Amino acid sequence: MANTQPSPGAWAMIGGGAVTLIGSFLEFASDTSAWGTGAFPIVTLIPIYATVVGVLVALKTFGNVNLPAQVLGFTWNQLFLVLGFFAALMSLFWLVAAENTGVGLLLMLIGSVAVAVGAFLTEKEAAPGTLG
Numbered sequence: 001m002a003n004t005q006p007s008p009g010a011w012a013m014i015g016g017g018a019v020t021l022i023g024s025f026l027e028f029a030s031d032t033s034a035w036g037t038g039a040f041p042i043v044t045l046i047p048i049y050a051t052v053v054g055v056l057v058a059l060k061t062f063g064n065v066n067l068p069a070q071v072l073g074f075t076w077n078q079l080f081l082v083l084g085f086f087a088a089l090m091s092l093f094w095l096v097a098a099e100n101t102g103v104g105l106l107l108m109l110i111g112s113v114a115v116a117v118g119a120f121l122t123e124k125e126a127a128p129g130t131l132g
Contacts, residue, residue, distance in 0.1 A: 006061045007125055012118025013080060014061070016111040017054015020047050020087065023107025029098035034108065043094065046108050049087040050115045053080045057118075077123045084116030 006014070024034035024047035034043045057080070059065040067076060091109035095101060 006057075007122060009118040009121030009123075009125060010057050010061050012114045012121065013057045013084070014054045014118075016084070016114025016116075016118060017050045017052075017057075018111070019114065020050035020108050020111030021054075023047070023104045023111060026104030026107065027102030028104045028108075029094070029102055030100045031102075033104055043090075046087045046090050046094075046112060049083040050108075050112045053083050053115050053119065056080075075126075077119065077126055080119040081116070081123055084112065084119040087112035088116040 024044070026033060028034045028036070028039055028043060030038075032039055034040075034047055056067070056076070060067060060076075069075070071079060088109070091105065091112045095105060095109055098105065
């Protein structure tokens, strides 16, 4: 039976992944989306990272999907933290570097920060008092 009570961290990762994906289809900068000409594949990594985290957390939480305990020596929470951190960092750098930023970039920044914070909360829930 699937766990139907997601933690606040899981909700943040699922919601952040959804917000990032939605924002990726809106104007990113200079009348293009994250999937448009000139943005693909560099900008597209932001919604890919955040959406992968959101989907995997949703599958683990609501679906009856059993993922292996570790991937290449890392726990899933550690991987979620790294992917969320990179998505948030890339969004922040694009906000500083891009000209004529659009609402899509802002939504991707908000969503990717939510993924990173959710992953951090989930990591803290898994091992109180430690980060690793």
